[in-house]
Amino acid sequence: xxATITVLAGDGIGPEVTAEALKVLHQVSNRFxxxxxxxxxxxxxxxxxxxxxxxxxxxxAACRAGDAVLLGAVGGPKWDNPNAQVRPEQGLLAIRKxxxxxxxxxxxxxxxxxxxxSPLRPERLEDVDLLVVRELTGGIYFxxxxxxxxxxxxxxxxxxxxxxxEIARVVRTAANLARNRNGHLTLVDKANVLETSRLWRAVxxxxxxxxxxxxxxxxxxxxxxxxxxxxxxxxxDVIVTENMFGDILTDEAAxxxxxxxxxxxxxxxxxxxxxxxxxxGSAPDxxxxxxxxxxATILSLAMLLRHSLGLEQEAHAVEAAVAATxxxxxxxxxxxxPGRRAHKTSEVGDAVAARV
Numbered sequence: 001x002x003a004t005i006t007v008l009a010g011d012g013i014g015p016e017v018t019a020e021a022l023k024v025l026h027q028v029s030n031r032f033x034x035x036x037x038x039x040x041x042x043x044x045x046x047x048x049x050x051x052x053x054x055x056x057x058x059x060x061a062a063c064r065a066g067d068a069v070l071l072g073a074v075g076g077p078k079w080d081n082p083n084a085q086v087r088p089e090q091g092l093l094a095i096r097k098x099x100x101x102x103x104x105x106x107x108x109x110x111x112x113x114x115x116x117x118s119p120l121r122p123e124r125l126e127d128v129d130l131l132v133v134r135e136l137t138g139g140i141y142f143x144x145x146x147x148x149x150x151x152x153x154x155x156x157x158x159x160x161x162x163x164x165x166e167i168a169r170v171v172r173t174a175a176n177l178a179r180n181r182n183g184h185l186t187l188v189d190k191a192n193v194l195e196t197s198r199l200w201r202a203v204x205x206x207x208x209x210x211x212x213x214x215x216x217x218x219x220x221x222x223x224x225x226x227x228x229x230x231x232x233x234x235x236x237d238v239i240v241t242e243n244m245f246g247d248i249l250t251d252e253a254a255x256x257x258x259x260x261x262x263x264x265x266x267x268x269x270x271x272x273x274x275x276x277x278x279x280x281g282s283a284p285d286x287x288x289x290x291x292x293x294x295x296a297t298i299l300s301l302a303m304l305l306r307h308s309l310g311l312e313q314e315a316h317a318v319e320a321a322v323a324a325t326x327x328x329x330x331x332x333x334x335x336x337x338p339g340r341r342a343h344k345t346s347e348v349g350d351a352v353a354a355r356v
Contacts, residue, residue, distance in 0.1 A: 002035045003309055006066040008043040008059065008095075011079075011088060012282025013292035013345075014072020020294035020349025021070060021301045024321070027353040028305070028314050039066060043095065044074030044088035044282075054091030060098050068308035069099070069275040070301060073282035096136050100269040102166070103173040104134040105303070106250045106279060107264065108233075110257050111326050117258025117335040120230060128256055130236040131181065133174035134246025136267055138166045139196070141243050162196045162242065167203040173268070174240035175212040184237035185212070187219040188245055200242060222249070229253055250279060259334040261293025264300035266307050274308045276300040290344035293332040295322055298352055321355035 007022070009015040022038060029036050041059040048054055054074070063069050074088040081087070095101075108130050115122045143159030171187075178185040187204045189197035201219055208217045220228070222245045228235070229249065233256055241249065254260040260280035267275040278296030286292055299322060306315035325331070330351040333342030343351075 001309065001311070002037075003068070004037045004039055004066040005304070006039045006041055006059075006063045006069045008041055008063075008069060008071040010043050010072040010074045010282065011045040011076045012073050012284045012287045013280075014044075014074070014282055016072075016287070016290075016292050016345050017278060017294040017297040018070060018072040020345060020352070021297045023349050023353045024298050024301060024318060024356060027356040028318065031317070031356055032311075032314050034311075034314075043071065043091045045076050045079040047091060048079060048086055048088065052086070054086060054088050055094040055098070059091075060095070063095065063099060063275075064273075068273065068304045069095075070297075070304060071095075071275055071277035072297065073278070073280065075282045076284040076287075093141060095275065096267055097142070099267075099273055099275060100137075101267040101273075101275055102135060102137045103170045103268045104132075104136045104246065105177070105266045105268065105307075106132045106134065106246075106253070108132070108250075108253045108256055111323060113326055114258050114262070114331075114335050116337055118256055119258075120233075120256065124231070124233065125256060127234040129182075130233065130253070131177060131238045132246055132250050132253065133170060133177065133238060133240045134250065135162075135166065135170045135240075135242050137243075138162050139243035141247075160194070160196050160244075162199060164199065164203050167200050168207060171204050171207050171240055172211070174238050175208060175215060178215055178238035179212065182237040183214065184216040186217075186225075186236060186239045188222050188225045188239055188241035188249065189219060190222050190245075191219075192221060196242070204240070225249060226252060229256070254279060259293060261296050261332065261334050262299075264296050264303055266300070266303040268307060272308050272310070274304065276304040276308075290346065291333055291342070292345045293334050294345050294349050295325075295331075295352075298322055298349070317356050318352070321352045324355045325351045 009018045041062040140160035147156040191197040302315040302318040305311040
């Protein structure tokens with residue numbers, strides 16, 4: 001197979017973790033006889049510095065010309081002014097919109113040797129294998145934003161808007177995934193308060209009843225879901241939810257695995273194009289120190305091989321190599337047990353590549 005992957009390394013630890021994923025990609029190419037070309041492009045803070053905008057048109061063109069996108073992270077203290085007109089995070093929102101990526105898949109599994117890295121009691125983590133499907137291009141993040149000065153002080157609003165079509169397409173994605181897993185779909189909303197959530201529930205109920213009656217289906221308010229993710233995480237299979245709720249819940253779910261450095265994600269739309277990234281941020285406090293955990297980015301690469309390139313065997317080989325690396329104790333400090341050696345970012349990447 002021949003494929004082109006656009007690499008948006010971004011800011012902070014982004015260049016470090018994507019470099020390790022590319023080592024693994026090179027090894028996959030050698031072992032399985034593929035030809036992968038990589039095309040670097042700018043996004044985030046570094047793009048602002050070099051072009052004045054967080055997502056240059058050249059980056060959009062490079063992403064559209066490729067078969068998939070691998071992204072590191074965006075943002076950092078240099079650009080950390082929420083009142084600035086141009087911010088790194090705008091590039092992330094814009095690339096999702098530009099590529100039509102509306103479904104964000106965030107799997108959460110826990111390697112048995114890393115259970116101690118989680119703050120939860122070990123018995124709560126047995127058999128955890130869940131997938132959060134987050135709607136990615138609608139809701140409050142993309143709604144109209146207003147801020148103005150009034151006689152009684154400053155005033156602001158963020159508009160949350162969803163259409164039936166936006167909800168339906170991501171619900172169908174989540175339901176199909178549940179059908180191929182354990183057959184259980186959970187809608188997370190806030191239908192007791194929000195009109196958008198009431199639409200989510202109505203559309204989801206209708207679709208499941210008409211098209212996915214074979215699934216076990218339930219719904220849960222977001223505050224209850226936040227509690228039960230920690231109280232009984234193994235009861236979940238596939239969770240589908242709106243943009244902001246999904247953003248918050250998946251960061252919480254990262255603590256099940258002990259570190260955000262362990263969780264990958266895939267952002268998908270129609271067709272095979274996808275954007276793959278770790279769920280962690282740019283971690284500027286450890287950038288350039290060799291402390292960043294590259295495993296989430298490497299596992300994101302495995303998702304890229306599976307979902308965009310259709311290479312299931314290769315994806316499994318990468319995931320098995322990650323597991324073998326963990327079993328060998330070659331891990332970074334965020335998941336290493338007290339008193340155990342914390343390996344450098346590059347050492348972990350080398351170990352995974354050697355085990356592919």
